Amino acid sequence: xxxxxxxxxxxxxxxxxxxxxxxxxxxxxxxxxxxxxxxxxxxxxxxxxxxxxxxxxxxxxxxxxxxxxxxxxxxxxxxxxxxxxxxxxxxxxxxxxxxxxxxxxxxxxxxxxxxxxxxxxxxxxxxxxxxxxxxxxxxxxxxxxxxxxxxxxxxxxxxxxxxxxxxxx
Amino acid sequence: xxxxxxxxxxxxxxxxxxxxxxxxxxxxxxxxxxxxxxxxxxxxxxxxxxxxxxxxxxxxxxxxxxxxxxxxxxxxxxxxxxxxxxxxxxxxxxxxxxxxxxxxxxxxxxxxxxxxxxxxxxxxxxxxxxxxxxxxxxxxxxxxxxxxxxxxxxxxxxxxxxxxxxxxxxxxxxxxxxxxxxxxxxxxxxxxxxxxxxxxxxxxxxxxxxxxxxxxxxxxxxxxxxxxxxxxxxxxxxxxxxxxxxxxxxxxxxxxxxxxxxxxxxxxxxxxxxxxxxxxxxxxxxxxxxxxxxx
Numbered sequence: 494x495x496x497x498x499x500x501x502x503x504x505x506x507x508x509x510x511x512x513x514x515x516x517x518x519x520x521x522x523x524x525x526x527x528x529x530x531x532x533x534x535x536x537x538x539x540x541x542x543x544x545x546x547x548x549x550x551x552x553x554x555x556x557x558x559x560x561x562x563x564x565x566x567x568x569x570x571x572x573x574x575x576x577x578x579x580x581x582x583x584x585x586x587x588x589x590x591x592x593x594x595x596x597x598x599x600x601x602x603x604x605x606x607x608x609x610x611x612x613x614x615x616x617x618x619x620x621x622x623x624x625x626x627x628x629x630x631x632x633x634x635x636x637x638x639x640x641x642x643x644x645x646x647x648x649x650x651x652x653x654x655x656x657x658x659x660x661x662x
Numbered sequence: 663x664x665x666x667x668x669x670x671x672x673x674x675x676x677x678x679x680x681x682x683x684x685x686x687x688x689x690x691x692x693x694x695x696x697x698x699x700x701x702x703x704x705x706x707x708x709x710x711x712x713x714x715x716x717x718x719x720x721x722x723x724x725x726x727x728x729x730x731x732x733x734x735x736x737x738x739x740x741x742x743x744x745x746x747x748x749x750x751x752x753x754x755x756x757x758x759x760x761x762x763x764x765x766x767x768x769x770x771x772x773x774x775x776x777x778x779x780x781x782x783x784x785x786x787x788x789x790x791x792x793x794x795x796x797x798x799x800x801x802x803x804x805x806x807x808x809x810x811x812x813x814x815x816x817x818x819x820x821x822x823x824x825x826x827x828x829x830x831x832x833x834x835x836x837x838x839x840x841x842x843x844x845x846x847x848x849x850x851x852x853x854x855x856x857x858x859x860x861x862x863x864x865x866x867x868x869x870x871x872x873x874x875x876x877x878x879x880x881x882x883x884x885x886x887x888x889x890x891x892x893x894x895x896x897x898x899x900x901x902x903x904x905x906x907x908x909x910x911x912x913x914x915x916x917x918x919x920x921x922x923x924x925x926x927x928x929x930x931x932x933x934x935x936x937x938x939x940x941x942x943x944x945x946x947x948x949x950x951x952x953x954x955x956x957x
Contacts, residue, residue, distance in 0.1 A: 553865075561868035569912070570689075573703075573943045583947070584705070607771045610737040618772050619689050619700045621832040621864035624876070 536592035538609045542600035549599035551633075553626045563631025566624055570617065579635055584613060589635050601629045690916045691834060692908030694935045695795055695885045696857030698836045699776035699827035701767055702734030705946035710939035712918075714793055717932045721806045722752045726791040733945070738767040748791045754809045759786025759817075761794075765825070774830075780823035780838075788815030793933065795821070796886040797842050798851030799898045801928035818845040833860045834881070849892055855885035859906065872911050879908040886925070900929035915940050 553559040567579065574585035581587035593601065605625045608616035617625060691698050694712065702708060710730040717723050726748035735741050744761035763782040789812035791805055820843050827836040840853040859881025867874040886901030888894060904922030911917070915938065922933035 558868035562866040565868070565870055566866050608737060610767060610770045613704050613737050615701065615703050615734075615737045616772050618829050619691075619698075619834075621861060621876075623865040627866055 535586045536590065538612070539592060539596050539600050539604055542597075542603040546603035547597045547599045549602060551598040551602070551626050551629055553623065553630055554598075556627075556630070559627045559630035560634045562624075563627040563629070563634075566620070566628050567631050570620070571628070574614070579632065588632050589637055591637060593632065594635070594637050598626075598629045598633060601632055602626060605629070690879075690908055690910055690918075690939065690941075691857075692859055692879045692881055692906040692918050692920070693836075693857045693883050694904070694906065694918065694920050694937065695793075696836050696838055696855040696883045697765070697778065697780065697823070697825045697827075698829075698834050698857070699767065699778045699825060701737070701740040701765055701778075702732050703943070704734045704737050706734045706941055706943050707945035708732040708939055708941045710937060712792075712935065712937035714791070715934045716791065716793070716805075716930045718805055718930065719802060722750050724748055724750045724791050724805065726758075726793070728792050728794070730939075738770075740765045746786060746790060746792050748789065748809075750789075750791075750809055756787075756789055756809050756813055758790040758792070758813075759784060761786070775826050775828050778823075778825035778827065780821075780825055782821040782823075784817065784819045784821065786817050786819070788812040788817065790817075793902075793930075795840055795842075795853055795855065796900060796902065797821075797840055797853035798887050798890050799893070800887050801898060801900050802924070802930050803928075805930075819843065820845065832864045833858060849890040851890045852888035852894065853886065854888055855883060857881060857883040857906075859908075870912055872913075877910045877912075879910070881906050883920075884925075886929075898928065899926075901925040902929055902933065904933070904935070914942070 567575075568577070571579070571585075571588075572582075574582050575588055576582040576585075579588040587593075602625055604614075605617045605620075605628060607618075608614045610616065617628075620628070690708075691700070694714075708730075710732065711727065712730065713725060713727045715723065715725050726746070728744050728746045730742055730744050732740060732742040742761075742763040742765075744763065746758045746761065747756065748758055749755040761782055761784045763780065766779045766781075768777060768779060788807065789809045822841045824839045825836065826838075827834065829835075834857070836855075836857045838855040840855070842851045842853070859879050861876050862878045862880060863875035866876050871877075882903065882905050884901070884903045886896075887899035889897065889899060901924070902922045903925055904920045906918065906920040909917045918935075918937040918939075920935045922935060924931050924933075
């Protein structure tokens with residue numbers, strides 16, 4: 494088979510890759526032009542969880558070991574991006590934010606299963622379902638970030654830069 | 663000279679891997695040939711070493727090996743670089759080639775069946791024996807050629823795979839269809855790989871442990887050739903079935919072992935494969951800091 498024929502056969506694949514890349518670029522550009530707040534963008538994915546997924550109950554809700562096992566799993570799989578205490582890291586947002594803590598366990602499970610592939614979060618369905626529910630138990634046990642009793646800054650018109658709900662990934 | 667430089671580079675990379683403090687516990691599948699739909703986590707590097715010992719009727723047994731550097735470029739793209747070599751007992755030890763492999767995830771969400779597109783370029787010589795896939799009319803008798811003769815043949819090959827993989831109730835089922843084309847005037851060759859695996863326990867333990875059953879994944883894989891464009895089918899092809907076992911250690915290391923058995927007269931009777939790998943989390947950020955400086 495000639496190199497030309499081979500090139501023709503490879504072309505659809507390369508086009509597919511380019512499409513994926515440009516899709517991501519387009520998505521990024523759209524983000525920049527979106528009027529919704531940064532927090533909305535950062536946690537928007539969890540709101541896309543379908544009703545059926547949200548309605549799922551955590552089968553390990555009453556398992557006394559679920560939070561401890563979830564903590565170990567979190568340290569092994571999630572802390573790299575979301576921070577050791579789930580307060581948020583360079584790559585992943587805080588999981589102590591209200592958007593996560595007020596979300597249904599089923600919605601968090603759905604995000605773990607599907608990932609947010611275009612924004613860098615891998616799918617975690619390679620963890621068996623019970624382990625994903627253990628992670629959900631741990632995340633829900635964290636509660637919101639404790640509010641620090643600090644005096645407001647002198648220049649109050651500028652919001653704090655490192656608010657856990659205002660960082661884009 | 664190239665071989666020595668290659669060995670030096672590999673030794674350096676292995677030592678660097680061992681000395682790196684950042685490791686993540688991997689949840690790696692136990693397969694040697696089949697691929698599932700899980701890509702490397704973005705920014706992570708997995709350094710892997712694999713060996714294949716094979717029996718050879720009418721000739722000398724062999725030990726083939728490869729180093730693999732697998733990097734998660736994005737959550738939908740994983741790229742890998744391979745260095746291959748082999749020792750044929752009573753003959754010689756030679757470097758057999760390089761491979762550059764890319765896997766792409768076209769769908770952004772998890773589905774019952776998840777497709778992955780695979781594209782690989784190989785530059786190897788005719789003495790390659792790693793049996794990383796079954797393709798075309800590859801048979802046991804091909805390995806009888808002495809290394810000094812077989813290495814004269816240089817093969818530039820593109821390999822495409824469609825990986826269809828599903829995870830259900832803790833089980834992973836995967837099916838890979840392969841089409842390979844030598845860039846010289848050779849016909850398209852085809853092959854397949856099938857795999858099924860499951861962790862020994864689905865729930866994680868509440869204590870850190872190396873020997874907990876959830877750290878072990880057991881399964882089976884089967885692979886072989888399907889002929890070429892002109893003679894498609896099972897005639898004059900080789901096929902293997904191999905139980906597989908993987909052990910994911912909390913320290914970030916993964917060990918794999920797999921005894922494989924030839925299923926017809928064209929196949930090697932026995933293949934023993936083993937492998938060790940280590941996942942380094944945040945490798946991309948570490949390299950980035952080297953060039954950007956600390957933020």
